[in-house]
Amino acid sequence: MQVKEKRMNQAPRRPRLIVFDVNETLSDMSVLAARFAELGLAQQLAPTWFASLLRDGFALTVAGENPDFAELALESLTTLLRSQGVTDVEAGVEGVMEAFMQLPLHPDVVEGIRLLSESGIRLVTLSNGSTSVAEGLFQRNGLMDRFERLLSVADAPAWKPAAAAYRYAMEVCGADAAESMLVAVHPWDIHGAHRAGLATGFLNRTAFQYPRFFARPDIETANLVELADALARRGQP
Secondary structure: OOOEEOOOOOOOOOOOEEEEOOOOOOEOHHHHHHHHHHOOOOOOHHHHHHHHHHHHHHHHHHOOOOOOHHHHHHHHHHHHHHHOOOOOHHHHHHHHHHHHOOOOEOOOHHHHHHHHHHOOOEEEEEEOOOHHHHHHHHHHOOOHHHOOEEEEHHHOOOOOOOHHHHHHHHHHHOOOHHHEEEEEOOHHHHHHHHHOOOEEEEEOOOOOOOOOOOOOOOEEEOOHHHHHHHHHOOOOO
């Protein structure tokens, strides 16, 4: 995939800090499909469940709440499995959530993170989920020492893409939004970070047609290694 950037006079310089989304951006959630298949369900229900979980979290955020990701995940999954006629719902929920906590990384992540870390860019995560998910991912893959902080919106005023979530990350890290970049696979996350003043990097892993109604990313690549290479060619922040 060809790296896409805004016109050179608009493209930001190499960021001092990169804020990573975690679920789907770094973790490969496609393995959840197998757990749904084991329950006799269509594999496509796995991404449908996760999308509905995010939808409900966004709705509660707009209503002024900051829901607990794990509780919402369990409740929404229980409801879905019951509606699909799963016999042992409790065991089904346990199996899916166990797989969720043991997700692998996308193949490009270890090398991409190494390149970014060795270039001197500060690396943190900001997830709508628990920090324990990111911690498990990085411990299993030897990446813990590459990240300065693992952040969750559980400690912020609201879920992403609310501006308060990104401002929370900037405050905790002592960073300026204008010198920071959000990297994610979700256009809604890209849009939220853009509105909060951060530069944005979109990982387009599936040759996805980026929605026109969201703010365009500052840089778009197929994977994290390409993103690291593109940022390396930019000037110092």
